[in-house]
Amino acid sequence: MATFSFQTGARYTRVAVLGLVGMDPVPKWGPWVNGYFQYRGAHFIFCNVGGPGRTGHNYPNEFVGDDLFWTGKTKSRRAHPSIQRLIAPDSEVHIFFRIPGWEEFAYVGLARAVFVNDECPVGIRWRFAPADDEDTLAQDVESTTSLRPSSEGSMTTVRVNRYERSTAARAQCLAHFGTVCQACGIDFGVFYGAHGAGYIHVHHHLPLSSIKQSYVVDPIRDLVPVCANCHAMIHRRDPALTISELRALIRDARSDARGM
Numbered sequence: 552m553a554t555f556s557f558q559t560g561a562r563y564t565r566v567a568v569l570g571l572v573g574m575d576p577v578p579k580w581g582p583w584v585n586g587y588f589q590y591r592g593a594h595f596i597f598c599n600v601g602g603p604g605r606t607g608h609n610y611p612n613e614f615v616g617d618d619l620f621w622t623g624k625t626k627s628r629r630a631h632p633s634i635q636r637l638i639a640p641d642s643e644v645h646i647f648f649r650i651p652g653w654e655e656f657a658y659v660g661l662a663r664a665v666f667v668n669d670e671c672p673v674g675i676r677w678r679f680a681p682a683d684d685e686d687t688l689a690q691d692v693e694s695t696t697s698l699r700p701s702s703e704g705s706m707t708t709v710r711v712n713r714y715e716r717s718t719a720a721r722a723q724c725l726a727h728f729g730t731v732c733q734a735c736g737i738d739f740g741v742f743y744g745a746h747g748a749g750y751i752h753v754h755h756h757l758p759l760s761s762i763k764q765s766y767v768v769d770p771i772r773d774l775v776p777v778c779a780n781c782h783a784m785i786h787r788r789d790p791a792l793t794i795s796e797l798r799a800l801i802r803d804a805r806s807d808a809r810g811m
């Protein structure tokens with residue numbers, strides 16, 4: 552059980568994260584505000600991904616599939632105690648990323664090191680824990696995406712594919728689109744208040760049958776945030792509805808209801 556929790560895909564300033572983990576006063580300088588630090592037994596990594604950050608340096612960090620390839624500080628090495636603590640199997644490592652143009656960092660998730668090289672600076676391949684909450688309803692399926700009644704009878708299970716469950720892909724998709732349903736516009740944080748904040752499904756546009764072995768998900772082109780209801784409606788037909796087809800159905804139903 553992690554000490555701290557953050558919302559995958561939500562954006563935070565570094566200062567906000569320091570405040571959330573309980574630093575008081577929030578430091579304005581030092582290791583806290585560049586790169587990574589340890590606090591109350593947990594590790595926090597802030598990294599720039601996919602291009603130059605605001606300081607103009609190039610940070611060689613990138614998402615590859617479900618993983619993040621990350622490079623440590625200039626003189627870091629695998630043997631250093633701080634890196635050893637970071638890559639220990641029981642470490643609690645929270646990773647935040649941003650792309651050029653963003654002021655804030657988006658949270659990805661809890662990560663563990665799956666590969667560490669022996670170079671200087673050290674390179675680590677991070678893998679993320681699978682997405683939680685909505686995915687407790689979801690089944691992992693390789694070949695089909697369909698609906699079926701669950702054993703509880705009343706609950707409908709949306710069977711999602713591995714791309715919809717990838718924490719790294721979800722984080723990039725939600726950091727880009729936010730957590731408002733792109734079909735009907737519901738925002739769980741508005742409708743249900745704080746209890747619903749950040750809750751959303753992620754739908755993968757492409758039918759799995761059309762995907763080649765070499766396919767790598769593009770979290771912005773291939774994934775879209777949708778609410779649980781819209782996700783179920785999308786998969787109620789096989790082949791699945793597109794987002795624009797579902798938007799049109801919602802629009803038509805609304806105008807029918809108004810008797811237009």
Ligand SMILES: [Zn+2]
Pocket residue numbers: 732733734735736737777778779780781782
């Ligand atoms: Zn919706």
Ligand SMILES: [Zn+2]
Pocket residue numbers: 696711715753754755782785786
């Ligand atoms: Zn889906």
